[in-house]
Amino acid sequence: MRPQIVLFGDSITEQSFMSGGWGAALVDSYTRKADVVVRGYSGYNTRWALFLLNHIFPRVDVITPVAVTVFFGANDAVLLGRTSEKQHVPIEEYKENLGKIVHHLKECSKTLSIILITPPPIDESGRQEYARLSYGDNAAELPERTNEMAGIYAEACCGVAKDLGVLSVDLWSKMQETEGWQKKFLSDGLHLTPEGNAVVHCEVVRVLNDAGLCAPEMPYDFPHHSVIDPEKPHEAFQLRSS
Amino acid sequence: MRPQIVLFGDSITEQSFMSGGWGAALVDSYTRKADVVVRGYSGYNTRWALFLLNHIFPRVDVITPVAVTVFFGANDAVLLGRTSEKQHVPIEEYKENLGKIVHHLKECSKTLSIILITPPPIDESGRQEYARLSYGDNAAELPERTNEMAGIYAEACCGVAKDLGVLSVDLWSKMQETEGWQKKFLSDGLHLTPEGNAVVHCEVVRVLNDAGLCAPEMPYDFPHHSVIDPEKPHEAFQLRSS
Numbered sequence: 234m235r236p237q238i239v240l241f242g243d244s245i246t247e248q249s250f251m252s253g254g255w256g257a258a259l260v261d262s263y264t265r266k267a268d269v270v271v272r273g274y275s276g277y278n279t280r281w282a283l284f285l286l287n288h289i290f291p292r293v294d295v296i297t298p299v300a301v302t303v304f305f306g307a308n309d310a311v312l313l314g315r316t317s318e319k320q321h322v323p324i325e326e327y328k329e330n331l332g333k334i335v336h337h338l339k340e341c342s343k344t345l346s347i348i349l350i351t352p353p354p355i356d357e358s359g360r361q362e363y364a365r366l367s368y369g370d371n372a373a374e375l376p377e378r379t380n381e382m383a384g385i386y387a388e389a390c391c392g393v394a395k396d397l398g399v400l401s402v403d404l405w406s407k408m409q410e411t412e413g414w415q416k417k418f419l420s421d422g423l424h425l426t427p428e429g430n431a432v433v434h435c436e437v438v439r440v441l442n443d444a445g446l447c448a449p450e451m452p453y454d455f456p457h458h459s460v461i462d463p464e465k466p467h468e469a470f471q472l473r474s475s
Numbered sequence: 476m477r478p479q480i481v482l483f484g485d486s487i488t489e490q491s492f493m494s495g496g497w498g499a500a501l502v503d504s505y506t507r508k509a510d511v512v513v514r515g516y517s518g519y520n521t522r523w524a525l526f527l528l529n530h531i532f533p534r535v536d537v538i539t540p541v542a543v544t545v546f547f548g549a550n551d552a553v554l555l556g557r558t559s560e561k562q563h564v565p566i567e568e569y570k571e572n573l574g575k576i577v578h579h580l581k582e583c584s585k586t587l588s589i590i591l592i593t594p595p596p597i598d599e600s601g602r603q604e605y606a607r608l609s610y611g612d613n614a615a616e617l618p619e620r621t622n623e624m625a626g627i628y629a630e631a632c633c634g635v636a637k638d639l640g641v642l643s644v645d646l647w648s649k650m651q652e653t654e655g656w657q658k659k660f661l662s663d664g665l666h667l668t669p670e671g672n673a674v675v676h677c678e679v680v681r682v683l684n685d686a687g688l689c690a691p692e693m694p695y696d697f698p699h700h701s702v703i704d705p706e707k708p709h710e711a712f713q714l715r716s717s
Contacts, residue, residue: 234530250502252669257499260492260513270510271502276700284712285697288476295537319705427494455527458518463561470526 235454236267237296238441241282241289241334242304245353245425245433247273253427255434262438266451267299278308278322279330286337297342300446302437303334306352307378307423310386315377316364324389331393346444347399348437351387353429354405355380356415359422378423400444402436477696478509479538480683483524483531483576484546487595487667487675489515495669497676504680508693509541520550520564521572528579539584542688544679545576548594549620549665552628557619558606566631573635588686589641590679593629595671596647597622598657601664620665642686644678 240246240256249256250271260269272289274282282305290301309322309330322330331349338347357376364372387405394401408414408429415422418429425433441447456469482488482498491498492513502511514531516524524547532543551564551572564572573591580589599618606614629647636643650656650671657664660671667675683689698711 247506248503250499250506252495252500254499254503257492257496257502258494260499261490261496264489264492264513265516268512271506274507274697274700281700281703281708281712284708288697319703320700455516455530458516458523458562461523461561466523466526470523 235265236299236446236451237270238263238267238300238302238446239270239272239289239298240302240304241272242302242350243273243277243308244275245273245307246271246302246304247275248424249273249430249433253430255425255430255437258430258434259437262434263448263451265453265455266448267446270298276308276320277305278320279305279327279334280309280322283330283333286334290338290341292337292340298345300346300348300441300444301338302348302350303331303338304350305331306386306390307383310352310382311377312379312382315375316373317377324385327386328389328393331390332397335393335397335399346441346446348402348440348444349390349394349399350402350433350437351390351405352383353419353423353425354409354414355383356419356422359415359419361422363421363423376422400440402433402440404433404436407436408432477507478541478688478693479512480505480509480542480544480688481512481514481531481540482544482546483514484544484592485515485519485550486517487515487549488513488544488546489517490666491515491672491675495672497667497672497679500672500676501679504676505690505693507695507697508690509688512540518550518562519547520562521547521569521576522551522564525572525575528576532580532583534579534582540587542588542590542683542686543580544590544592545573545580546592547573548628548632549625552594552624553619554621554624557617558615559619566627569628570631570635573632574639577635577639577641588683588688590682590686591632591636591641591643592675592679593632593643593645593647594625595661595665595667596651596656597625598661598664601657601661603664605663605665618664642682644675644682646675646678649678650674 308320309327311317311320355378360376391401408418420426461469550562551569553559553562597620602618633643650660662668703711
């Protein structure tokens, strides 16, 4: 009945319903107008995401979403030779995988809005602090992610979006426009603070608006209570989405 | 693929994805295990909710939820002769309407867990403050809701749940166990603060656990990243919900 917006991604998507999260804020922005479905998989890179495509987005489904955010790259961009290297995906394969995801989604629906979101910037000192808090003296000397490498993946992500004619949010660049982004937007050098979540929410809403999914202009699924006549409530419900 | 939990109710359900909201917290509690679908309709009472039943819960549907929270009564309990009286539903009809909702849901599925949630307590001075802030000198002298009346509806709600053999959360009583509940749990004498939302979240999770929907014991929809062998990722996905 309601159009569906699917959030497909890694931990930054999975955690988007924690307090102050961008996924929850999106539900609130589209209240009674669209459903937001979260499909976030902590730790996943684009290589592993491919295994989920046919299950999450079957080519023939009863409900095809109107928009999908594809938010991977933070794990693909993990450096080889550091902790977490098992999550690394080479840049060329990352681009290919994003392309496969976009092609699959396009096969599901020609009218679907696809939004590629780049990985956020990395606060390397924040990652090191987190590692020391988590592993103490066993923490690795060097962070497993660098901001430079995240930037390379972010640029590649935007390039794929441009080449394939889909929408994108360059989160890596956007966040770095704000002074003190390292601690303001990132809680552990990678994951988002409530302020960081607000940036993602704001950017996703902006792009959804551009795609014609502007919540204030979308109809309610059922009448607003103010238009229900208490003596003749059935009349409002005959109209349905007034 | 994932079991579905539907939140059906009035504004306290509709607003449950605002920052600190109980709906969003429920999504987070059941992350990668169950989908939480919000069907909250601000201002609605049980009389108007009946018009939605066949649409939101068609008797024959591709997906039948495993649990539904039914959270009405705050508007039914509005006093006659005060502002908002158009939302009032007499207590006997409120009980009948709740019964109709429960019967309808039981027809959808025999295994569905139905959870009736009572209206929260009312902080009458909070309601008056809110009215003065909203309407200034035009604010009514007397609040449109009283805690005593909310209590009568809450008791009726628990009675219906008991009579029909479904689950319930007596939010009206639960919240009043805490000293200072008026300002601690209610932002405007009726709607919830983040602390109030936490009480609802906690109570709903407790009842869902009792109903066998205990998140820690439920399977992930797809493998946790730690069990994926980077050399042979397909193996983890052959198992699916490991």
